[in-house]
Amino acid sequence: MARQFAALGRNLALAARRTDRLDELKAELTSTYPGITVAVKALDVNDHDAVFRVFGEFREELGSLDRVVVNAGLGKGQPIGTGYFHANKQTAETNFVSALAQCEAAVEAFRAQQDGHLVVISSMSAMRGMRGNITTYAATKAGIATLAEGIRSDLMRTRIKVSTIYPGYIRSEMNERVEKAPLMVDTIPGVRSMVKAIEREVAEACTPSWPWTPLGFAMRTLPLKLVRKLA
Numbered sequence: 001m002a003r004q005f006a007a008l009g010r011n012l013a014l015a016a017r018r019t020d021r022l023d024e025l026k027a028e029l030t031s032t033y034p035g036i037t038v039a040v041k042a043l044d045v046n047d048h049d050a051v052f053r054v055f056g057e058f059r060e061e062l063g064s065l066d067r068v069v070v071n072a073g074l075g076k077g078q079p080i081g082t083g084y085f086h087a088n089k090q091t092a093e094t095n096f097v098s099a100l101a102q103c104e105a106a107v108e109a110f111r112a113q114q115d116g117h118l119v120v121i122s123s124m125s126a127m128r129g130m131r132g133n134i135t136t137y138a139a140t141k142a143g144i145a146t147l148a149e150g151i152r153s154d155l156m157r158t159r160i161k162v163s164t165i166y167p168g169y170i171r172s173e174m175n176e177r178v179e180k181a182p183l184m185v186d187t188i189p190g191v192r193s194m195v196k197a198i199e200r201e202v203a204e205a206c207t208p209s210w211p212w213t214p215l216g217f218a219m220r221t222l223p224l225k226l227v228r229k230l231a
Contacts, residue, residue, distance in 0.1 A: 001069070004195045006033050013058040013065070015043035016072075037062065045072045045098040055105040067117040068106035069198070070099050070144070077136040088136040095140035100147065107151060110160045117161045119198050120148040124168045124212055127219035128227045152203060161201045165194055168212040183211065 002012055006029045014022045019042050026038040039061050043054045059065045073095045078084035103118060110116030123141035130138035145164050152162035169183050170190030185208060197205035206212035219227055 001071075001191050001195060002029065004191060006036055006038070008199070009033070009036060011037040011039075011062055013039045013041075013062060015041050015054060015058075017042065017044045045102060046094055048098065048101040051098070051101045052105045052108075055102075055109060059109050064113055065106065065109045065116060067119060067198075068102065068109075069119040069121065070102045070106070071121045072098065072102070073121075073140075075134075075137060077133050079132055080135055091136050092140055095137065096143045096147075099140075099144045103147065103151060107155070107160070110155075115159045117163065117198075117201055118148070118151065119163045119165060120144050121194075122148070122164050122166050124166050124206065124216060124219070126166060127216055128224065131228050163198060163202055164204045165197055166204070166206045166212065166216065167194060168206065168208065168215070170194075170207075 002014060002025060006012060012029070014025065016022055019040055022040045026040050029036065029038050039058055041054050041057065043050055045051055055065065055068075074091045077088050077091045080088070099120070103120070106116070106118050110118065122145040123138065125134055125138035126141035126145045128138075129135070145166070148162055148164040152164075155162060167190065168185070170185055171187045190208060193208040197207055206216045215230075219230065
């Protein structure tokens, strides 16, 4: 996503717990696109005080925060009641509570600027309750989708936009070991579909739109005994 936004001429604020790969990415992007600014900072989103501090530092360094993509998350988890509360709790805290912190910090900046674009990355799994290892993950993604809609409603009469993106199966390091995924798309085209929806500042989008838009409708309307076969 950073590469694709850089190609559009966007300045970038990149944050992660480890910055070594971000530093390499910054060098690549500023060499390829010398007209952009790329800022890099270390951030663990579970350190909520640091979220507000780092967002503030980015805003001061770049002059404004025009768009914030809330994307950090975990994919771990186990079926409920099987003795893995610690893993499910960690997923819930990172994917929802820490996403809330990022939304708070972003919208605080947007309110001060009276402009901005909040992008929340949910998941197609948010459409319905999911079984097995992704029960908690899906619940957190449904939670942040509802959070984003509430923020959108609250800001509807302002210039601040809120987008919720529901990605389908897009190849990434989180799922690189998954072999049997017939609907999986490669990283670059998958992310391109996300960037396209984000650039349009749509309220909601399933990405890639085919086949996930019709599948999203099916997931919301089919009986649960059929939906459970999709995951």
